[in-house]
Amino acid sequence: MKNKNLWKKVKRFRSIYILLIPVIAYFVVFSYYPLILGIVKSFQKVKLLGNSEFVGIDNYVTVFTGSQYHQAFVNSLIVGGGTFIFQFFWGLIIALVLNEIRNKIARSSFQTVTFIPYLLSWSVVGGLWITILSPTGMINGFLQLFQGSSFTPAAFMAEEKYARFIMIFTGAWKGAGYFAALFMASIVSIDTSLYEAARIDGATRIQQIRYITIPVIVPTMKVVAVLSVMGILRNFDQIFVMMNATISDKVKNLLYLIYEQGILKFNVGEATAAATLVLVATLLITQVVRKLLHYDQIYE
Amino acid sequence: MKRSKLSNNLRGGWAVLFVVLAVITAVIMFLPMWNVIVVGTSSTLDSGSSGLKLWWHEFSLEGFEYVFEVTKLARPFLNSLFVTTVGTVIQVFLAALAGYVLIQKELPFRNAISSFIMLTMMIPGDLTLISVYQLNKQLNLLNSYTGLILNGLISGFSIMMMRNYFQTVPYTLEEAARIDGSGEMGIFVKIYMPISLPGLATVFFMEYVARWNSIMLPATLVTDESLYTLPVMLKAMIMSTESTSGAQVAPNNAIMAAIIITTIPLLLIYIFAQKFLLNGISMGAVKE
Secondary structure (H helix, E strand, O other), rough: OHHHHHHHHHHHHHHHHHHHHHHHHHHHHHHHHHHHHHHHHEEEOOOEEEEEEHHHHHHHHHHHHHHHHHHHHHHHHHHHHHHHHHHHHHHHHHHHHHHHHOOOOHHHHHHHHEEEEHHHHHHHHHHHHHHOOOOOHHOOOOOOOEEHHHHHOHHHOOOHHHHHHHHHHHHHHHHHHHHHHHHHHHOOOHHHHHHHHHHOOOHHHHHHHHHHHHHHHHHHHHHHHHHHHHHHHOHHHHHHHOHHHHHHHOOOOOHHHHHHHHHHHOHHHHHHHHHHHHHHHHHHHHHHHHHHHHHHHHHO | HHHHHHHHOOHHHHHHHHHHHHHHHHHHHHHHHHHHHHHHOOOHHHHHHOOOOOOOOOOHHHHHHHHHHHOOHHHHHHHHHHHHHHHHOOOOHHHHHHHHHOOOOOOOOHHEEEEEEHHOOOOOOHHOOHHHHHHHHHOOOOOOHHHHHHHOOOOOHHHHHEEEEEHOOOOHHHHHHOOOOHHHHHHHHHHHHHHHHHHHHHHHHHHHHHHOOEEEEEEEEHHHHHOOOOHHHHHHHHHHHHHOOOOOOOOOHHHHHHHHHHHHHHHHHHHHHHHHHHHHHHHHHHHO
């Protein structure tokens, strides 16, 4: 009886199921299959000719003991973590400043100019900063202005000592407006009468910011933190565009190394093992951060 | 009237600090973009000389001539436009369809389908890149428009966004249509789609920007220069200036011109669809 009912329902929704087929098929082929294929390959030695052979955890051992993976992990953490911290505080400053601008035109210009970089491709942002940091670029132009005739232009992109800072700074430059937009989304939900009431009670504007605006953004800060932690180990585009041979020791990160090994050098087993580890690490770190921030309480 | 407004502003040292922060941020954000515009419309000679270039020494479109005649940027531009537009339109359509399925309360196996889709959001595309490359090789999709469109055609994220929009449609509307004799597809097309137009627009513009900017997939799937998308071409231009191989080096004004061309569609979207973009961005963060 029950089965018959179910069958009837299934029949009634028949057209919907048929329409759903492409969606399901897509996910099977382009999401689940690559995931499983990657895990399988990570236990294999892939040969250009003939069948792949099963090698157990050999690839994982190679990744764990390989110094290039250690270096890439350190680079990912420093550049990724640094970018997050810089971007977080810059975004917060932008949002707070934005909320204090009363002039409509000034306000929307400020928001536009800080948000535009987020919309751009890393090809654009990378190309822009590589040119600006080049010997004939804008930064050297400014230095020349201050130093006068004794000036010799620097090739900033070719110096190891600047490399990580450049990646962190340009990452924050691109993303600060995005964080600010997220913070603004909660700031605009504040009832303006709250500020008014605080003012009547004698609170100064900075006290209102401290005790009204900032507490409202705290849940968004947690969301932003969780989102960013997931992305820290997975920054490909920026390094792909901005890295060059002279600075690769300082900035080549895990995702780029995986790409290099798997796509350019055909070390498929090793690369998929590393990718699987990054996937697991990302999930673990995210869980830890969620717990630390009591994240799941936000949307209860 | 003005005074009462002003009295709730920052004062003293704090006001100075905020103004300073605002000015520094605005300058750091704006100057690089301004520099792009000036250098991109300067002569090749000027753009390659040292010194500050924040105003035109001589206005010139040499950079644009270079990117169209030497780099042949028209092709990548059209490639990007085609791949992005087709991919995004299909994505929005399928996301709406799947989102609608997920709000059918009586649909058998709804929860299973929903989990199946949600789980794909946990699979990061950048980490399965190598297998995705091999999959495309197996399917003969490398170096093809089909491959560029097909990869990333549907995302769990846009499906969830559409579902959330559909959930806000009052059930009574659906019921009324049902009484009038509309079938499932009729209800979907006549009731849900029109009400959820802002949702469709949000998904469309979010996806359009993401696809337009994507580098990793096209750079992996395409080696044939005639199929390069704009970001891949731009990256190749930037790289050639660093190589010492003697390959044709693009002058600064040409690179900046290419940057301007790549950016224009995004600026148009920002100007005309800002509301949807900002909306989608905050929704995306909250739903995560």
